Amino acid sequence: MKKLARCGYVAWSEMRAGLRRPVSWMLWGLLVLTGIPLSIVAGIESGDPSVGGELAYLTSVFAQSKTQSTAALVFGAWFLAMSAGLPVIRDFDLGVLEVLRSTPLTEREYVWGKFAGAVGLFLIFWLLYLGMSAGYFHVVRPFELQPRIGPFSVWNYLFPTLLFALPQVLWLAGVPLLLALLFRRPTVIFVCTGVWFLLSTGFLNPVTEGASDFAVFLDLSGRGWLNRTYLSLDRGVEFYNSAQLVPDPVLLWSRLCIAATGLFAVAVAAQRYLRTMRRGGGVGRKHMKSTAPAATEDALDAADPEPITAPARASRRPLGMTSHPLGFGGAIAAIARSELRDLVRRPGMYVFVPLLVLLALLETSPGQGPFGSAVLITPGVVAATQMTVVSYVICLLLLFYTVESLHKERRRGMHDIFSATPVPTGAILLGKAVGNAAMAAIILGVALLADAVMIVIADALGYSTGFNIVPFAATWGLVLIPAFIFWTALLTLLYSILRGRYSAYGAGLAILFLSFAEGWTSSGTWVTNWSGAGFITWSDMGTFALDGTPLLLNRLLYLSLVPLLFVLAIRLYPRRDLDLAKLVQHFRRRFALAGAARLLALAAPAILLAAILGIGGRRGYQGAAATDWEKDYWRANTANWTDFLMPSVSRVDLDLDFEPRERSVSVRGTYTFLNHRDYAYERLPITAGPWDPIEWTMNGDGHDPGGRARLFVFDLEEPLAPGDSVTIGFSYDVTYLHGMSRRPGGPGQFILESGIVMNDYTLSFVPLPGYVPGIGVDEDNRASPRDYPDDFHEGVTEPRFGWAAVHLHVRTRITVPEHYTANGVGRLVSDEVAAGRRTVVWETEHPVGGFNVIAGRYDVKEGNGTAIYHHPAHRHNVEEMSAALDSARHYFSEWFHPYPWELLKLSEFPAYQGYAQSYETNIVFSEGIGFLTRSTPGTNVAFSVVAHEAAHQWWGNMLEPGEGPGGNILSEGMANYAAMLLHQQIHGDRYRMEFSEDRETTYRLNRRFNVERPLVRTMSGRHVIYDKGAWVMWMLQQEVGRENLLAGLRAFLGKYRENPDHPVLQDMLAVVRDFAPDSAAFDAFTAQWFHDVVLPEYQLRDVAKTREGDEWVVRGTVENVGTGRMRVEVAATAGVRWSDEHEGRSVVSEDYRDARTEVEPGPGESAEFVIRAGFDPERVLVDPDVMVLQQRRYAARFRFED
Amino acid sequence: MLEITDLVKIYPGPVAALQGVSIEVPKGMFGLLGPNGAGKTTLMRIVAGLLEPTSGTVHFNGEDIVADPRLIRRQLGYLPQDFGFYPHLTGESMLRFLLVLKGVQAPGGLKHLAAELLDRVNLSYAAKRKVKGYSGGMRQRLGIAQALAGDPGLLIVDEPTAGLDPEERLRFYRLLAELAEDRTVLLSTHIVEDISVLCPRMAIISNGRFVADTTPSEARGRLAGTIFQGMVERERLAEIDRDFRVTQGILVEGRHRVRIHVPQGGAPPDGFDAAEPTLEDAYLLLAQTNGEGNGSGTSS
Incomplete structure (x- = not known):
């Protein structure tokens, strides 16, 4: 009993000490501030308010399990590392253990007491967090969350705590305690915590259905099991809201073993401690000194001893010492050398570096391309994709090493000796910073070396384009090194202000956490993003053409803050212990007017740069200036014009003069509207962006249209009768993208030196006919999805894309710098070069649905009626892509409809966004799609993506689907089905089966049980549209026979091509049914696969x-x-x-x-x-x-x- | 010359560690004697520029150390009472690192100088051993070596002989005595012997105040004829303690040998004989009475 009481007292003391630490409250604040939002964000996504019905509760046992398993890991790992590991090291350092050993407190009682204190403290905070969370959901009940709040049940909160949180808490406390007793180095604890934190968070998502028991067993958080068992496949709202979570033996054993490992670690720690003390290893610094020798009996008897006089000078050699305080640079070098020597000796370094390399390599390996494919391991892609993980991991390392470095003299009791030296404070701080930053640079170098080796090996295996240092220098060098310098300076200041390692750790972790959250939510801007995470989307065609200026200013901003941070740190560094009574006076003196002016002068560059970035961002294409007009547009026009049906556009003439360096284009053109309807028009609205001044014409004469907020309404001189035409002309200059971006991230269209890609799909460079419903719409004013009646497809259905109801002819005259190649829709009519400018004219020889323009510096691979325009270095997949394009043109012409155009082109654009888009004759591919896809003979991914996009020439272009449910399946689903067919034709059964199985897996894992609608009612859900759509067509092919289906599809395409009635699935089924050998079987098939939602298992x-x-x-x-x-x-x-x-x-x-x-x-x-x-x-x-x-x-x- | 004027240091609590002390310390060895918690280390750290006083000034050779502690660091050798080193460095590396930081130069180079300094503190044999393997006495000697480095104009040594065996203590005494010939050495200790063998001048500090600023011989001389020593049984101890100021009481072969102070003109108890006053008698009396014990001190 006494043992228990002593142990309890140690625990109680530890908890009280913990409660007094600011860092405890800081972490608790984080837990509450981010834990509740986390439980909202991480709620189970089942159900969809846009389609009605119930939503999965945030308060269900499943949602709480998901949240708590994550939160316990995210918060527990660091909190427990600090509260379980560091106090033991501190007790060692202070020699407290030797004193404690002289009390009845046993070693085991001490260790278990410390453990219980750390766990108890965390559980107190955890229960407070759960209480606040429950209070928020069940008492506050925010209005917007009410549909997601279920009935209150204590069990829903406590069961996840017992099953998921508690075992990992025991582990996360026990293991650092053991490490503390084994190594007595905080860095080892934090590095190891970083290892299992990063590895465990790696389990949060990838462990999904089909994952091995072993992977689930090792998962510290239990989230992997939860994913595998309940979450990866949507079980539906009713299940999540009412069912009970039932752990299986794998989970129970896993949780038991994790908890037992934590407790075992404590037991080993106690044993280790016992051994250490028996060897006398627990004697702290203070206790290494023996006490002063007692006076001897003789001394006692004697009167005062004889005074000692100095021996004769000759007895001692003069040392000839002189003292000349080191110069500032010399002192920095001396301190930095010492720090580096210290750092390389730390074992954590040798755990950490392989970890970083492993994480970085893992970051590179997952699929990044379309169809879940991996991309080629190019230096640029590797450098850019690894930036986030490298940045955060090295910043984490710098946090621990910088704080430890600044604190080590105090920790070792050397502070007074060190501080009494004449080294300037600035040199001390800078020397330490340089040492730590140099270590970060060395680690970065090791990661670079590992990447180089990986790329060289991958190149030998055909998975890479070869190593090149330039992308690494341009990304890591430009972005990460300034980030590390800034972060080191910031940490130095934090330590100088907070004057304690716990507080500095807490503040540093909080900043990292917030930065990570900012990156995760993509809410960071060029002003706030210091870490460089997510800065760069690499493009071999010109990474910095897009955001080079704001990126450079951002780096200069944070570099310019470094002197200010260091000056402040030097002023506040606790080299001399301040007198608290004089604190106010002290600050007044240090920050007096003159001092403040100096600080302001130091801050001035940063303020200026922040202002440039902030104001530039607001005025740029992502800023308020660019979007304010959109809201006005929506407000002014949505009520009057949303349902206004436009006449068809029958002809487009464009004269585009691009200046990529200026990001500008001079636009002159005309749209000819043909009234294909049976009623007359008195006015025509056209939407144009903020491109003033715009000169408008109507039928060749100058015109001043009316309208509001950039919807230009043309009052026609005479009503436009059915069958009549009117031509609207326009002329203006556009800068696109104008100004600076607010945050990193690429737009879908751009005019840049690295390439030009523009289209008529969204408002970017040409006016759009009519009112555009999507402009100015965000979460605040998004309308409910339109409800379509069952017979909506009967009669004429409006087109889903494009402007033309029937026939559109486009003539595009494009002028670009001489060395650019510019492609438009149709065939090339002329190509002339004059005065350093190239002018090409593209004209459609058959009707099209829309138009686009792409330009760049290309090499060309010509095929059989096809051509691929690619970046000169991107030859890796060009042969395969060309073969796919040729095959697609040949077989799709045979299966669906002869290809009517002369040349099918596929052109590459910089990967600021990863998409492909198929316009008639002119397909555009982001470089990450196809060109840099890691395509091997076993996967043929490049073939698949080309086949898919090429199929859109038939399904999406020649046959333009109707607006309404199921329409898009005729485009995307049919394109995937066509790709399956082509795979079968070219590569045989195996690859078709693998392709189909991949599509099936993607669909299963992404379908949402309650949201999925029958195909004929499907408006959204990418994987239903793309993957299930293709699969159902494939099964329909088995049902009616391949040739019957192809004949039916030919008939269907023939009927609806160039038809003002645009088809949806019902129209397709109606045509194909006539080709089915067994109508009853056909109806039975379509009833379950098109008109119902089924999925056999x-x-x-x-x-x-x-x-x-x-x-x-x-x-x-x-x-x-x-x-x-x-x-x-x-x-x-x-x-x-x-x-x-x-x-x-x-x-x-x-x-x-x-x-x-x-x-x-x-x-x-x-x-x-x-x-x-x-x-x-x-x-x-x-x-x-x-x-x-x-x-x-x-x-x-x-x-x-x- | 080190001049300390009206120095006050109040820690949060509040605890008044120094209550307005003033003293002038000339070139040579100066001892600062006082019991634990008297304020010695606080005073030393303020003089070393490591602690900001609440008020008061400290000047060294006319330079205001409180206003700008950087001024003292260039000419300071400091051995704190409580210190450590980087445990993973060897003694020699540690010393060389500090020599570099202090900007010390020597004709034979720093390596040679470090070896000489280690030799002076009798640590040559352990120069290549890591500091974490040093005993308390070895660590103390390494601390002494670093304090001597750079030929400092002001040497502050706080409890320097703690942890040293008698032989090493003697060696250190000699070293200090040699150094004190041409610089100011401020020696803080609660071991009277350190003062008596080394310091021509001394001050006694108690409860944050100077209770004496004197010389050891003067302190002893003022007690002439007032110290008596005798052997007493245990039963008489309480009586003696009540009637006289006891400066020493030691159990010798079952009986108590007691030294007492009897004011001038007073009569010692039976069995007590006059004894030669020691510095320890003087220190204990002054510390006990805050300088009023024998009227010999100069209160500050």
Whole structure:
């Protein structure tokens, strides 16, 4: 009992001490301030207010588990590292342990007491946080959150704490305690905390369905299990709001082991402590000194000893010392050298550097491109994608090393000796900063070396374009090194102000956390972003053409703050302990008018730069000036013009004179409107941006249109009768993108030296016909989605994209600098160069739906009626892309409709945004898509993306879908279906199956149970539109037969091409039905896949094989635990199915054999099967050829044990 | 010349560590004697420019150290009472690092100088050992070596002999005595022997005030004829303690040998004989009475 009391007293003392530390309250403040928003942001995304119905509660046990598992890790890791690890080190340093040892307190009681104190303190804060969170949701009940707040249940809050938070709290406290007793170095604790923090947060997202038990078992937070079991596949609002979270044995064992490991670490720590003390290792600095020797008996007896006089000078050699205080630079060098020597000796460094390299490499490896593909490991991409992780991780390291460096003299008791030296304070601080910054630079160098090795290896394997130092120098050198210098200066100032390592750590972590949150939410601007995280989207075609100026000013801003921070730090550095009674006087003296003026002078460059960036950003293309007019536009016009239907545009003539260096274009052009409707128009509205002055003409005469807020309304001289035309002309100059950006991040269209890409889809450089509903709309004024009646597709349906109801001809005259190539829609009519300017004319030979312009400095790869315009260095995938474009043109012409245009072009633009867009004859690709896709013979990703975009020439362009539910599936879903067909045609079954399976996985993982609508009702949901859309077309092909479906699609495209009635899915089904051999089966198929939402999920049960004579008989049951009824094959197989490909096509292995049967279990039904095989089956699988879209395909596979 | 004028230091609490002390310290060795908590270290740290006083001034050779502590750092050798070093450095490296910081130069180079300094404090044999392996006495000697570096004009040594064995203490005494010939050495201690063997002048500080500014011989001389020593049984101790100021009481072979102060004209108790006054008698009396014990001190 006494033992328990002593242990409890240690815990209580520790908790009281912790409560007195400002850093504890700082972290608690962070927990409350960010924890509640986190629980809102991290709420389960099931349900959608835009389609009605209930939403998943933020207060359900699932939502709380998700939040708490994350929050306990994010906050617990650092808090517990500080509160469990550092006090023990401090006790060592101060020699307290030796004193404690002389009391009845045992080593075990001390260690367990410290542990209990740290855990207890964290749990107090945790419970306060939970209480405040519950109070916020259930008592305050903010109005906007009310639909997401369920009934109050204590269990919903406490169960996640017990299951997810508590085990990791025990681990996160126990292990630092052990490290503290093993190494007695705070840096080791923080570096190790950083290791498991970063590795554990890595588990938060990637561990998903299908993840191994091992990965789930290792996950400290438990979030991986939660993802795998409940969250990766949407279970629906009702489930999340009412079901109970049931841990499985894997989770229970994992949580138990994590908790036990934490407790075991404490037990080992206690043992270690015992051993240390027995060896006398716990004697602190103060106690290393023996006490003064007692007076001897003789001394006591004697009177005062004889005074000692100096020995004769000759007895001592003169040392000849002189003292000349070091120069400022010399002192900095001396201190920096000492710091560096100290840093390289620290073991944390050797844990940390490999960690950084690992994290950086992991950051590079995940797929970044389309279809989940990886991009090529180019130096620029590697440098840019690693910047965020490298920045934060090294800043974290600098935090610990800088604070420890500034505090180490106090910690070692050397402060007085050190401070009594004549080294200037500035030299001390700068020397330490230089030492730490140099270490950061060395680590950066190691990371660079690792990247270089990786890139060289990847290059040898064909995954890279080769190493080049320039991108690293341009990104890491320009962005990160100034960030590290600024951060070191800021930390120095923080330490000088706060005068304690705990407070400095707390403040530093808080700043890092806020910066990370700012980056995560993309809310940072060029003024506030100091870390460089997320600064650069790399483009080999010209990274700095977009944001070079604000980036440079931003770096100068933070570099210019460095002298100010250091001057303040020097003034406040606690070299001499201040007298508190004179504090006010002290500050008054140091910051007197003259001092303040000097500080102001130091701050002036930063203020000026911040003002330039702030004002420039506000006035630039992302600023208020650029968007204010949009709100006015919406306010002034939405009520009157939203439903106004425009006549068709039948002809566009454009004369565009680009000056990329100025980001400008001089625009002259005309739109000819053809009234294709059966009523007359008296006026025509046209939307134009802030491009004043605009000179307008109507039918060739000058005109002054009316209208408001940039909606120009042309009152026609005579009503535009059906079949009549009117030509509106315009002339103006546009700067696009004008001014500076507010924050890093690329626009979708731009005129830059690195390239030009512009289109008619959004208001950028040419007027748009009519009122544009999306302009000026944000979260505040977004209208509810339009409700379409079931028969909305009957009669004439308006086009989803484009301006032309029927025929649009475009003539584009483009003038660019001589060395640019400029592409527009149609065929090239002329190409002339004069006075350093190139002028090309593109003219459509067949109608198109819209137009775009792309220009850059290209090499060209010409194919068979195709051409690829690419950056000279981006040759890696060009052959494959060219082959895909040729194949697409050839086969899609054969399958769907002959390609009517002369040349199909594909041009590259800088990767400020990663998208591809298909205009008739003129496809544009971001460099990250296709050109830098890591495409191998096994994946053919470059082929896939080209096939998809090329298919849009037919599905999206020739056939322009109608506005309304399901319309976009005719564009995007059909494009993916066409890509599947082309894969099958060119590469064979294997790659089509892999492509299909990838699309299936993407759809399953991203579908939202309650939100998903039948395809004919689908308005949104990328993966339903793209992936399920393609899959359903593929299954429809199996249903009606390939040739029947293609014939139906040809008929469908022929009917609706150049038709003012734009089709949606119902129109397509109506045409294709005529080609189906079995109308009833066709109707049954479309009923469940187009008009309903189903997804089969097959599971194999009771699978067994027996030998009967010469054959093997496999029996089993297929159960459909999902929805929908499909005839599906079941196969017994032996051997590996695919061998090496031959001439780009998949080849079946010679030793592969299978035997098949079919079953058709409906929802909740089971179907027994019997397969007779002339070989010994090794496995059984449902749907061996990937023909039926289904949930959890991996669960419908069975392997016989040997 | 070190001049301290009306120095006051009040810590939060409030605790008055120094209550307006003034003193002039000439060139040579000057001892500052006082019990624990008397304010010695506070005074030393203020003089070393490491602690800001609440009020008062400190001048060294006419330069105001309080206003600009940088002035003293150029000519200061300082051995704090409580200090440490970077544990991972060797003694030699540690010393060389401090020599560099102090801007010390020597004809044979810093390596040679460091070796000489280590030799003077008898640490040559441990020059290549890491400081974390040093005993308390070795660490103290390394501290002394760094304080001597650079031929400082003002040497402040706070409790320098703590942790030194008798032989090393003697060596250190000699070193200090040599150094004190041409500079100001401020020695703070509560060990009377340190003062008596080293300091021609001394001050006694108690409760944040100077209670004496004198010389050891003067302090002893003022007690002539007033110190008596005798052997007493335990039962008499309380009586003796009540009637006289006891300056020493030691148990010797089961009996108590007690030294007492008997004011001039007073009669010692039975069994007590006149004894030669020691500096310790003087210090204890002055510290006990805040300078009023024998009227010999010069209150400051």
